Amino acid sequence: MNEWLYVLLFMVVGAIIPIGAIAAGFIFGPKKPNPVKRETYECGIEPVGEAWVQFKAQYYIFALVFLVFDVEAVFLFPWAVKLGALGIYAVVEGIIFVSILVVGLIYAWRKGMLEWV
Amino acid sequence: MNFWNDPLKVAAEWLEGVFVGWGMNEIASHVLVVFLGVFLLVLILMVIDIFLVWIERKVVARFQDRIGPNRLGPFGLVQPFADIIKLIIKEDTTPDGADKVVYNLAPVLSMMSVLMVWAVVPIAPVMLSVDLNVGALFLIATGAIGTLSIIMAGWSSNNKFALIGGFRQVAIMVAFEVPMLATLMIPTIFSGSMNMNAIITAQDGLWFFVLSPLGALIFLIAAIAELGRAPFDLAEGESELVAGYSTEYSGMKFGMFYAGELLHALTFGGIWSILFFGGYRFFGLEQVSPFLAILIFLAKALLGYWVIMWVKYTMLRIRIDQMLVFNWVFLTPLAFALMLVTALMNALLKDASPWLYGLGMFLSNVVVGWIAIEIARSVSRKEREKVEGVHQVAEAHH
Numbered sequence: 057m058n059e060w061l062y063v064l065l066f067m068v069v070g071a072i073i074p075i076g077a078i079a080a081g082f083i084f085g086p087k088k089p090n091p092v093k094r095e096t097y098e099c100g101i102e103p104v105g106e107a108w109v110q111f112k113a114q115y116y117i118f119a120l121v122f123l124v125f126d127v128e129a130v131f132l133f134p135w136a137v138k139l140g141a142l143g144i145y146a147v148v149e150g151i152i153f154v155s156i157l158v159v160g161l162i163y164a165w166r167k168g169m170l171e172w173v
Numbered sequence: 174m175n176f177w178n179d180p181l182k183v184a185a186e187w188l189e190g191v192f193v194g195w196g197m198n199e200i201a202s203h204v205l206v207v208f209l210g211v212f213l214l215v216l217i218l219m220v221i222d223i224f225l226v227w228i229e230r231k232v233v234a235r236f237q238d239r240i241g242p243n244r245l246g247p248f249g250l251v252q253p254f255a256d257i258i259k260l261i262i263k264e265d266t267t268p269d270g271a272d273k274v275v276y277n278l279a280p281v282l283s284m285m286s287v288l289m290v291w292a293v294v295p296i297a298p299v300m301l302s303v304d305l306n307v308g309a310l311f312l313i314a315t316g317a318i319g320t321l322s323i324i325m326a327g328w329s330s331n332n333k334f335a336l337i338g339g340f341r342q343v344a345i346m347v348a349f350e351v352p353m354l355a356t357l358m359i360p361t362i363f364s365g366s367m368n369m370n371a372i373i374t375a376q377d378g379l380w381f382f383v384l385s386p387l388g389a390l391i392f393l394i395a396a397i398a399e400l401g402r403a404p405f406d407l408a409e410g411e412s413e414l415v416a417g418y419s420t421e422y423s424g425m426k427f428g429m430f431y432a433g434e435l436l437h438a439l440t441f442g443g444i445w446s447i448l449f450f451g452g453y454r455f456f457g458l459e460q461v462s463p464f465l466a467i468l469i470f471l472a473k474a475l476l477g478y479w480v481i482m483w484v485k486y487t488m489l490r491i492r493i494d495q496m497l498v499f500n501w502v503f504l505t506p507l508a509f510a511l512m513l514v515t516a517l518m519n520a521l522l523k524d525a526s527p528w529l530y531g532l533g534m535f536l537s538n539v540v541v542g543w544i545a546i547e548i549a550r551s552v553s554r555k556e557r558e559k560v561e562g563v564h565q566v567a568e569a570h571h
Contacts, residue, residue, distance in 0.1 A: 063303055069208070071281055071285050085264050089266065094267070098332070098334075107331045107332050118501075119347060133310055143523075146520075170497065
């Protein structure tokens with residue numbers, strides 16, 4: 057059997073167990089909803105306005121910086137696996153590759169994007 | 174080949190024989206046996222998870238000079254089962270205006286992401302579920318499902334606390350995934366493979382912890398941040414954010430987040446031990462029997478879990494801006510510098526004797542760590558002088 061089918065099996069079983077537990081809670085728990093109980097929790101007072109508010113752009117910048125390094129990892133893992141066979145030349149290439157991306161991080165830093173204001 | 178040496182294979186062959194004897198198709202019986210095996214592993218993990226609740230409460234009690242649960246059963250061992258019964262018979266409320274599908278899917282995904290990691294974790298030499306050749310990348314991929322579940326929970330609850338908590342937690346998780354990726358490459362460089370079993374086999378002579386202590390430390394810090402535990406537990410905070418992304422969850426759905434977090438901590442303890450402490454290996458003892466190997470692996474995973482708890486209950490929380498600056502300006506460059514230095518030393522010392530290789534790696538780690546700490550110290554000294562200088566001026570005016 058293909059290895060990834062086992063992974064799929066793990067995914068299915070990993071979903072069955074929590075669904076089973078939640079279903080047990082659904083079966084055995086009381087069901088007595090009322091409007092006050094179903095209200096959004098906001099420290100006991102009536103909720104003010106919508107919860108889906110506009111959010112800080114800061115998180116978006118962090119996600120962008122993260123994305124740079126995440127994509128980088130996809131390229132660097134094969135490089136790390138074959139490093140023993142490729143020798144010093146590949147290491148220098150890796151250093152150049154990482155330093156190009158670090159320039160991006162330094163740019164974001166110098167622009168003050170990593171500061172929390 | 175007997176049960177003592179390879180219990181899984183013996184049991185699987187016996188079961189398949191039984192199923193075929195019942196008149197079942199051979200392929201169907203094979204699939205059924207594999208399914209039962211996976212189900213058994215996940216079930217055992219859930220039982221361990223239940224006892225983790227007890228372990229966590231006992232350990233935190235000892236750290237805080239208390240006794241902890243001791244009423245139900247011997248040493249309070251029955252306490253977690255009582256907790257589960259309580260969670261099951263709680264009413265499961267859904268707030269008005271919540272996005273129901275996403276809201277209900279989030280706890281399932283949270284648990285699933287942790288259980289899926291165990292697909293690539295080798296628990297004994299002959300017992301590994303899937304021998305993926307991209308094991309290290311698989312870890313990161315399943316971690317991304319966990320991140321997704323948190324942002325789903327935070328967004329779908331229709332609650333401001335949940336939204337802010339979810340965003341914070343995700344910002345932490347994606348930020349600390351970068352140093353984790355970089356340190357995951359260090360065992361990959363040493364063993365020349367992303368396969369978990371190959372990484373363990375490559376630690377035949379020396380644990381990778383000896384070759385790269387700094388890498389192990391950075392991995393631990395990143396793992397604690399991924400777990401959202403103190404000192405990086407910014408998603409929760411009774412006085413500011415209630416319970417963060419899980420504010421609106423009750424009953425078993427909350428239980429899934431809670432159990433998922435605990436099992437995640439044990440899983441990271443296990444992965445830490447695989448990557449840097451030789452996994453199920455312990456001076457040849459693992460060759461005696463797979464049962465012994467499982468015990469060794471479990472002991473190492475629990476030790477890693479204990480270290481994570483130790484950090485959690487002795488460190489202060491830090492602010493989110495301090496934490497993100499710590500990650501992006503200090504930890505990420507340090508992790509990448511360490512990874513590149515390791516790659517360079519690996520290429521230079523390839524033909525050297527194992528002793529010279531180990532010594533060179535260890536010393537390069539010490540030097541990189543020392544330089545990083547010196548830079549951090551000089552920067553923080555300047556920062557302190559700036560602040561204290563202002564104070565002195567203010568005092569002079571007074």
